[in-house]
Amino acid sequence: MSRYKITIEYDGTPFHGWQRQDGFDTIQQRLEGAIFPIAQARVTMYGSGRTDAGVHALGQVAHFDLAEDFDCFRLQECMNAHLADVPIAVLSIEKTSGDFDSRFSALERTYLYKILNRRSKPAIDINRAWHIVQNLDENKMHSAAQHLVGNHDFSSFRAAGCQSKSPVKTLNSISIRRCADLIFIEVAARSFLYRQVRNIVGSLCLVGGNRWTEQNLIEAFLSKDRTLAGQTAPPYGLYFVGVKY
Amino acid sequence: MSRYKITIEYDGTPFHGWQRQDGFDTIQQRLEGAIFPIAQARVTMYGSGRTDAGVHALGQVAHFDLAEDFDCFRLQECMNAHLADVPIAVLSIEKTSGDFDSRFSALERTYLYKILNRRSKPAIDINRAWHIVQNLDENKMHSAAQHLVGNHDFSSFRAAGCQSKSPVKTLNSISIRRCADLIFIEVAARSFLYRQVRNIVGSLCLVGGNRWTEQNLIEAFLSKDRTLAGQTAPPYGLYFVGVKY
Numbered sequence: 001m002s003r004y005k006i007t008i009e010y011d012g013t014p015f016h017g018w019q020r021q022d023g024f025d026t027i028q029q030r031l032e033g034a035i036f037p038i039a040q041a042r043v044t045m046y047g048s049g050r051t052d053a054g055v056h057a058l059g060q061v062a063h064f065d066l067a068e069d070f071d072c073f074r075l076q077e078c079m080n081a082h083l084a085d086v087p088i089a090v091l092s093i094e095k096t097s098g099d100f101d102s103r104f105s106a107l108e109r110t111y112l113y114k115i116l117n118r119r120s121k122p123a124i125d126i127n128r129a130w131h132i133v134q135n136l137d138e139n140k141m142h143s144a145a146q147h148l149v150g151n152h153d154f155s156s157f158r159a160a161g162c163q164s165k166s167p168v169k170t171l172n173s174i175s176i177r178r179c180a181d182l183i184f185i186e187v188a189a190r191s192f193l194y195r196q197v198r199n200i201v202g203s204l205c206l207v208g209g210n211r212w213t214e215q216n217l218i219e220a221f222l223s224k225d226r227t228l229a230g231q232t233a234p235p236y237g238l239y240f241v242g243v244k245y
Numbered sequence: 246m247s248r249y250k251i252t253i254e255y256d257g258t259p260f261h262g263w264q265r266q267d268g269f270d271t272i273q274q275r276l277e278g279a280i281f282p283i284a285q286a287r288v289t290m291y292g293s294g295r296t297d298a299g300v301h302a303l304g305q306v307a308h309f310d311l312a313e314d315f316d317c318f319r320l321q322e323c324m325n326a327h328l329a330d331v332p333i334a335v336l337s338i339e340k341t342s343g344d345f346d347s348r349f350s351a352l353e354r355t356y357l358y359k360i361l362n363r364r365s366k367p368a369i370d371i372n373r374a375w376h377i378v379q380n381l382d383e384n385k386m387h388s389a390a391q392h393l394v395g396n397h398d399f400s401s402f403r404a405a406g407c408q409s410k411s412p413v414k415t416l417n418s419i420s421i422r423r424c425a426d427l428i429f430i431e432v433a434a435r436s437f438l439y440r441q442v443r444n445i446v447g448s449l450c451l452v453g454g455n456r457w458t459e460q461n462l463i464e465a466f467l468s469k470d471r472t473l474a475g476q477t478a479p480p481y482g483l484y485f486v487g488v489k490y
Contacts, residue, residue: 009368056369080366089368121325123254123334124301128369 054235059242136208162194203230299480304487381453407439
């Protein structure tokens, strides 16, 4: 039995998220389907994190086991050939030790959230960024966001249905920068609560749009009450960038 | 009679290029169709440059005339509402003088060509970049490209069907840089020959892939013979960035 680590890029638009669900087109199921004709075996792809419907990935990581030994490069090429018609690309496959776990061995996960901040609707960035018409001050957003860095109770940014035992997480870093009409929010932590990034982005946009002061954000954060924080940012602006092990 | 300057972004994928053609879906026709219900007049959109099918624009510019005076912001909002279902966005509309011509008043046009340089097929960048598997040396490409800067006969990079009177053009600048798997080629000139950018990119990729030396590129350039230069890069990697007036 050999364990493999696989790194994947996908456009989340046409999929019902990462996780296999009967009757829905998901990324996990597409990957498992693409490996079947080569391995002639039903394998389970264990992802480092489940992404919601519409969320993209630049470097999602998963692991899977095969009884037989396969050449990693051949596996990758064959899987990409089987995935030719869907926006999923296998970036790399490598053999790894039997105790590697894409989810539990992770040291740091990075997400990027992309906002198109201008009057006009998106054309190039349809399904690729959150369109916000009101002018956002990215410097205010960056400054306020620094209060979230560190080990804290993130209940205010935790969605219903979160399966994490504790609402306490350590946010390693968060940065907000603008490039012309685009605002990029990059966030890193060992692990995140369910929809934590999208919920943080929603609240930061209240600060950026001058509807909240930095103090309002701190108060909502300390309240540990989800209903006092901002809206959940839509999925299509979110990119799972990668995982450090 | 008032003249208006309009700036437009579009994803070229679903269109048969800029120029109106009977029986085909084109950007010019969509824009003219979007202004009709507001202006109640048939207007012609004169583009600063025709883009081929599949070519994108971040800042295409056109001009048009209306007998009546319209509020520019209202025009923009109404046009974007009419364009809701297509990947065309009106970024701005402003009144301009009657002697402004989007094509002939242009001082400099900028294009960007995007290459995805990696083994795996694109997922996020489908229809947005040229996928080249062979590793390209962007420094060699940049160095060789500098020989094209200045006033030269660009016959080697001129496509059949070019309506320019002369093959002599002045290339203001060309730069090639890499960001991870992406290579960006940015080119600026007052005007270009038909498919000049895509033809230059095709030849530069021969240099980047070590199939041509810098000297080979210079020889192909000096030959003024299109058949001695490289292939035409595909349209979907090309972005019309903007025009200076």
